[in-house]
Amino acid sequence: MPVSVSETTPYAPPPPLMQRLPRSARAAVTGCAVALLGLLLYAAITGGAEPGGGLDSEAASLAAASVVMAAPLAAARRRPSAALALLLAEAAAAAALGLRAEQVWPLFPVTGLLVAAVAATRTPRAGLAAAFATVAVQETVLQVDLFRDGGRGRVLAPGFIALTACLALLVLLAWLTGTYVRQRHAYGGALRAHAAAQAVTAERLRIARELHDMVAHSIGVIAIQAGAGSRVIDSEPERARGALTAIETTSRETLRGLRTMLDILRRTDPEPASGAEAEPFSGLADLDRLVATTAHAGVQVEVRHGGERRGLTEAVDRSAFRIIQESVTNVVRHADARHCRVTVEWRPHDLSVEIVDDGPDHPDSGSPRAAARTGTGYGIRGMRERVALLDGDFTADPRPEGGYRVAARFPLPPTEAP
Incomplete structure (x- = not known):
């Protein structure tokens, strides 16, 4: 998915290049850079003077000058624009x-590097202005x-025209380098923001699926038992008492599941606190409990197993159970059925789950489940999302x-295939 950076978004400059170094190391590097520039300037000034200029007697003054x-270079790490302006003013x-130009030539490559720093850490307009000012000076x-x-x-001599062009090209190269660094940083920030937004959306969808699958089945059973x-x-007081018992049992199981989910969502430490171990989420091992709960709601569920059973990953185990639970819940709530068949088959490379009921639903019946299939409900949509996340097929x-x-x-990983 392409990522675009809006021009109206406030620009956040990238971190300094030496931010990972200790403060003492950064100060040492800055001091060495200033000393090196000062030494080059002294050598250029004294070496480019005409013989007999009397500069030998002023060596100390020239060294201090x-x-x-070179001192403005010390501010280049935090204020590259100010350092660039001072060095250009010194050259002028x-x-x-x-x-002579050959006596101040060390300022030329240094100002080019500062153009790259300004273009990388400031706005595009500031980088462009720095490049134009540097070329002009x-x-x-x-x-x-x-x-x-x-x-x-x-x-107008050909050699000096070439030198003029080389100076301009070097500044252009520095500006392009800094612009590339700034754009890469902005693009990386946009990618991180996009990935964070996707992670938040995926987590919200996952929580919504878990809550729907956990609560919908229990509420459906409670509603039917309360009506009966x-x-x-x-x-028939005995039947009423049995219905109330089923409501109590289902409510306690739902409350326990919600408490487990909330504990996991509120947990910030990677290791759970002692004595606060959360119960695992439901899996295919809980099919018997699901069958018993559904039987209280008046629907008989027949479970058939095929193939050689073996261990499953938590994601596959939980998703398979949630699909069976949601399908059985739809039978209880939306179908006028008394029987439902659940088939779980372990194949060499995948796990197959099938739920079939004997209700009167027909493709043209306009039943609630047909509406859910077209996308107006959350149950079938959530099941389809669960299977898609595991690269499976759903109908x-x-x-x-x-x-x-x-x-x-559900396709099984190679480690689970026989």
Whole structure:
């Protein structure tokens, strides 16, 4: 899925390049950079002077001036724009004072690196302005020096035209590098935000499926038992008492399941607290309890097993049980059926689950389950999502002879295949 970064989103600059280094190490690197630039400036100024210029007697003053000129580089890590502006001002001032371009050449590559830093850590407009200002100052210093030495003919000499183009290309390369770093950082941030949003959505859907599958079956049984009990409470007190017992049992099981889910959702520590072990979620081992609960609601469930049973992953075990539970709940709530058959078959490479009832549903009957199949309900939609997350196949359709059929196939990992 493509990810786009909106231009209206406030730009968040990437972290400094040396943020992983200790503070002392960062200070040492910055100091070395300033010292190196000062040394290069001193060597360039003294080496580019004409013989007999009397610079030997001013060596200490020139060394101090070189260090002062290199000092703005110390602020490059936190304020690259300010450091770039100061160094460009120094280059322009040096040219105005009569220094040759070859005497301030160390400022040219340093300002190019600062252009990359500004483009990487500031807004696109700031990076573009820094690149234009750097090109303007560098070209001005070079062209003034050339014109001072030989006039217009020296400026238009092929070799110096190539040097002019190289300076501009180096600044352009620095700006492109910084822009690439900034865009990569912005794109990575957008990907992380998109992944976080997807994770939140997936978790919400998972919780919604668990709550629906856990509560829908129990509420359906409770509703049917409450209706049956209210009708026979005067004529058949024993049956009414049995209905109330089934309601109590189902309610306690539902409450226990909800408490387990809430404990898991509220848990922040990777290890559960001592004495607070949560009960595992239901699986195929709980089919007998599901059959007994459904029998109290008036629907007889027949369970058939096929193939060689073997261990399943928690996801497959829980999803298979939830699909059976939701299908049986639909039979209890929406179908006028008295019998339901559940078939669980272990195959060499997959697990097959099929639920069939003998209700009067027909493709054109307009039953609630037919409406759920078209997407207006949550039960079949949740079952389809569960199977899709495990790369399985799912079908839910009325049978031509009447009744309804739900089938799901879960592929098993190689470690579970015989």
